[in-house]
Amino acid sequence: MRFRITTLLxxxxxxxxxxxxxxxxxxxxxxxxxxxxGVIEPLPFAAPVFQAETPASSQAAANVTGVxxxxxxxxxxxxxxxxxxxxxxxxxxxxxxxxxxxxxINAQALIVGAVAVNGDQITVKFRLFDVFAGTEMxxxxxxxxxxxxxxxxAHKVADQVYQRITGEGAYFDSRIVxxxxxxxxxARQKRLAIMDYDGANTQYLTDSGSIVLAPRFSPTGDxxxxxxxxxxxxxxxMMNVSAVSQQQIATPPGEMAFSPRFSQDGRQVIYSLINxxxxxxxxxxxxxxxxxxxxxxxxxxxxxxxxxxxxxxxFESDRSGxxxxxxxxxxxxxxxxxxxxxxxxxxxxxxxRGDLIAFTKQNAGRFHIGVMRTDGSEERLLTAxxxxxxxxxxxxxxxxxFSRESQGADGTSSLYTVDVSGRNLRxxxxxTGASDPSWGPLQx
Numbered sequence: 001m002r003f004r005i006t007t008l009l010x011x012x013x014x015x016x017x018x019x020x021x022x023x024x025x026x027x028x029x030x031x032x033x034x035x036x037x038g039v040i041e042p043l044p045f046a047a048p049v050f051q052a053e054t055p056a057s058s059q060a061a062a063n064v065t066g067v068x069x070x071x072x073x074x075x076x077x078x079x080x081x082x083x084x085x086x087x088x089x090x091x092x093x094x095x096x097x098x099x100x101x102x103x104x105i106n107a108q109a110l111i112v113g114a115v116a117v118n119g120d121q122i123t124v125k126f127r128l129f130d131v132f133a134g135t136e137m138x139x140x141x142x143x144x145x146x147x148x149x150x151x152x153x154a155h156k157v158a159d160q161v162y163q164r165i166t167g168e169g170a171y172f173d174s175r176i177v178x179x180x181x182x183x184x185x186x187a188r189q190k191r192l193a194i195m196d197y198d199g200a201n202t203q204y205l206t207d208s209g210s211i212v213l214a215p216r217f218s219p220t221g222d223x224x225x226x227x228x229x230x231x232x233x234x235x236x237x238m239m240n241v242s243a244v245s246q247q248q249i250a251t252p253p254g255e256m257a258f259s260p261r262f263s264q265d266g267r268q269v270i271y272s273l274i275n276x277x278x279x280x281x282x283x284x285x286x287x288x289x290x291x292x293x294x295x296x297x298x299x300x301x302x303x304x305x306x307x308x309x310x311x312x313x314x315f316e317s318d319r320s321g322x323x324x325x326x327x328x329x330x331x332x333x334x335x336x337x338x339x340x341x342x343x344x345x346x347x348x349x350x351x352x353r354g355d356l357i358a359f360t361k362q363n364a365g366r367f368h369i370g371v372m373r374t375d376g377s378e379e380r381l382l383t384a385x386x387x388x389x390x391x392x393x394x395x396x397x398x399x400x401x402f403s404r405e406s407q408g409a410d411g412t413s414s415l416y417t418v419d420v421s422g423r424n425l426r427x428x429x430x431x432t433g434a435s436d437p438s439w440g441p442l443q444x
Contacts, residue, residue, distance in 0.1 A: 006142040031109055031130035031137065033077055033166045035398070042079035043108050043165070045072065048090035050113035050124070060147070061115035064124055064154045068111065071158035071172045074198070076424030081107055093125060102131045111161060122147045126157050128164060137164050151200060152443065169396030172197060175440045176401065177215040177224050180204065181413055181433035192226060194241065199429040205244055214259055217440040218266045225260040225269060234258040236271055250289040252282065259302045264310035272302040281315060294332040303347050306330065308354040316346045325359060327374065338376030347390050353397035356420070360389040369402045371420060382422040392439045401428065403435040
């Protein structure tokens with residue numbers, strides 16, 4: 001779905017300074033949240049319900065405003081002020097802002113907007129204000145698209161607000177592909193599902209006729225790799241998300257192929273293959289079907305993940321006697337071990353920024369999601385539970401999603417997110433049990 005985006009030239013772009021959060025504003029400078037590893041006091045913002053500019057747009061205006069506010073509050077960096085505290089009524093999108101009235105209720109940011117619905121088309125306009133500085137933050141914007149895409153437009157507005165205040169990259173207008181689970185724990189049915197980042201708009205891509213595992217988005221978000229047991233043993237398939245068509249990926253003769261990921265250009269697949277009882281990493285060119293073996297050791301090599309520049313691979317291996325993380329050139333060669341803490345390490349995933357690697361760690365009967373520098377330094381554990389596993393990064397490299405399974409015979413899997421600093425642990429709503437998430441790129 002495409003959207004038309006227009007800049008509304010109502011004010012010059014505000015040059016944002018870099019201020020510390022908590023407090024997030026200074027009366028002598030522009031509004032800015034700087035995200036640190038410390039505790040951040042959420043920034044209070046006001047978001048009056050967007051103005052309905054046509055008779056058919058009242059509900060749409062309320063819906064759009066609600067999603068924008070939910071996106072911002074969900075980051076843990078923002079706190080929405082109750083409309084009951086508002087002094088100034090919001091009556092016109094173009095009306096001058098009564099800054100003293102908003103300062104009186106300690107609104108540090110103000111978001112105003114308008115929505116028009118005409119037939120099957122919706123237009124959303126918004127403006128963002130730094131209340132204490134008394135200035136508009138950037139230009140107003142107008143987004144237009146089909147009525148059915150109203151949630152995506154709301155996410156795009158929230159992304160703009162988030163970027164302008166934090167300086168971080170956007171991530172709300174993105175999707176998650178995951179394994180939807182149902183049935184008892186000892187006979188669980190699994191199928192691929194896709195949803196918006198916040199759990200809305202769930203669609204099922206496969207039925208529950210065969211077990212599917214570890215879906216992974218392509219860099220452009222139009223295809224998904226996954227492992228399927230449709231033939232009775234694991235093989236790699238690729239699905240076109242929009243057409244819901246699939247094909248098996250050709251791999252060298254072997255017992256099982258699994259744990260696939262796309263290369264950074266989407267033209268190749270890196271995966272694990274069991275051949276003669278040995279598990280190594282391989283690479284297959286999607287256009288030619290030509291395959292290449294990347295490791296050759298009497299150990300289990302799996303869960304490969306490429307660096308953002310495509311030059312290196314991080315993977316898990318038991319070549320040292322226990323599951324640990326290793327980094328090597330994308331073309332193979334001698335790997336370097338980067339994990340040295342207590343316990344076992346698995347499912348490494350390179351951050352989109354290239355600065356961190358997320359992983360699953362098992363130690364002393366507990367599972368953790370953690371991050372470390374790409375050389376293994378500065379390891380930090382972000383979560384702890386009976387079973388946390390399978391991290392995946394948001395497009396901006398600030399948030400990690402993972403699956404958490406509850407204990408006991410009736411235990412179920414759910415998806416959670418956590419900030420890279422270890423703050424703001426939140427469950428993501430899904431219609432059924434959920435595991436193996438893969439966070440896709442921003443949608444076009």
